Amino acid sequence: MSAPVLVRNLAKAFYDEGRGEIKAVDSISFECHEGEIFGLLGANGAGKTTTLRMLSTILAPTSGTATIMGHDVVHDPEGVRKNLGFYSATTALYPRLTTRETIEFFARINQYPSKRVPERVEYLIHRFGLEKYADARIEKLSSGMKQKVSVARTVAHDPAILIFDEPTVGLDVLNALDVQETIGELRAEGKTIIFSTHIMSEAERLCDRIAIIHGGQILATDTLAGLREITGQHYLEDIFVLFVKAGQETV
Ligand SMILES: Nc1ncnc2c1ncn2[C@@H]1O[C@H](COP(=O)(O)OP(=O)(O)OP(=O)(O)O)[C@@H](O)[C@H]1O
Numbered sequence: 001m002s003a004p005v006l007v008r009n010l011a012k013a014f015y016d017e018g019r020g021e022i023k024a025v026d027s028i029s030f031e032c033h034e035g036e037i038f039g040l041l042g043a044n045g046a047g048k049t050t051t052l053r054m055l056s057t058i059l060a061p062t063s064g065t066a067t068i069m070g071h072d073v074v075h076d077p078e079g080v081r082k083n084l085g086f087y088s089a090t091t092a093l094y095p096r097l098t099t100r101e102t103i104e105f106f107a108r109i110n111q112y113p114s115k116r117v118p119e120r121v122e123y124l125i126h127r128f129g130l131e132k133y134a135d136a137r138i139e140k141l142s143s144g145m146k147q148k149v150s151v152a153r154t155v156a157h158d159p160a161i162l163i164f165d166e167p168t169v170g171l172d173v174l175n176a177l178d179v180q181e182t183i184g185e186l187r188a189e190g191k192t193i194i195f196s197t198h199i200m201s202e203a204e205r206l207c208d209r210i211a212i213i214h215g216g217q218i219l220a221t222d223t224l225a226g227l228r229e230i231t232g233q234h235y236l237e238d239i240f241v242l243f244v245k246a247g248q249e250t251v
């Protein structure tokens with residue numbers, strides 16, 4: 001079987017009146033191995049969100065291909081969505097639904113087997129410690145609790161692949177650690193995870209392999225140990241800067 005996530009020469013260009021053509025993602029290729037956390041590490045505007053939106057079928061690629069569990073993002077978007085959970089700090093929840101209704105809604109629209117939905121919902125309420133808030137409307141929850149509901153909503157249909165686009169942006173240190181811990185647990189449960197961040201320590205702590213993305217291009221993909229070996233640098237921050245500077249020199 002091929003890799004759970006396979007990306008080949010994926011590109012997205014935008015046209016902006018002021019800026020002209022923007023190559024937000026400029027022919028990137030990578031694959032994720034089963035059960036790993038694959039990090040996309042890049043600064044603001046590097047192309048992380050655009051890449052992840054293409055993988056989750058929100059945005060159509062300009063060129064190139066990507067498959068999620070063998071389903072092509074262009075030709076089989078339903079197959080992709082069934083196998084994928086997408087989380088970002090800006091993903092909205094419906095304020096008037098309760099926690100329970102939210103999880104149930106997302107399990108159903110992403111085609112979790114209908115008969116097993118109630119059991120799945122109760123499992124997730126318990127799994128994320130949401131018992132006390134199960135029947136509260138989302139608008140009444142604290143941001144930390146909303147965070148947990150958002151993660152529960154992302155995994156509601158039990159997809160094999162999970163994408164987290166800068167999930168800790170705007171969180172305090174405890175909530176950020178909590179999210180990181182949850183992502184680690186999801187890997188232990190066998191999920192394949194793509195995680196984007198601009199925070200070096202997060203990438204160091206969580207990722208099995210790291211792709212450094214800059215100007216819409218992937219400059220390097222390796223384990224932290226591998227990146228250290230190639231560059232002779234120890235700290236990911238120094239490794240990152242080295243690649244970005246080398247990338248700029250070749251432009
Ligand atoms: N809808 C759009 N129209 C025009 N340009 C866009 C659009 N979406 C993204 N871009 C541009 O594409 C580039 C990549 O943006 P993207 O949001 O993918 O980066 P990012 O790595 O997620 O950055 P950040 O860390 O700030 O979230 C940027 O130059 C951005 O301005």
Ligand SMILES: [Mg+2]
Nearest residue numbers: 048049050166
């Ligand atoms: Mg982004």
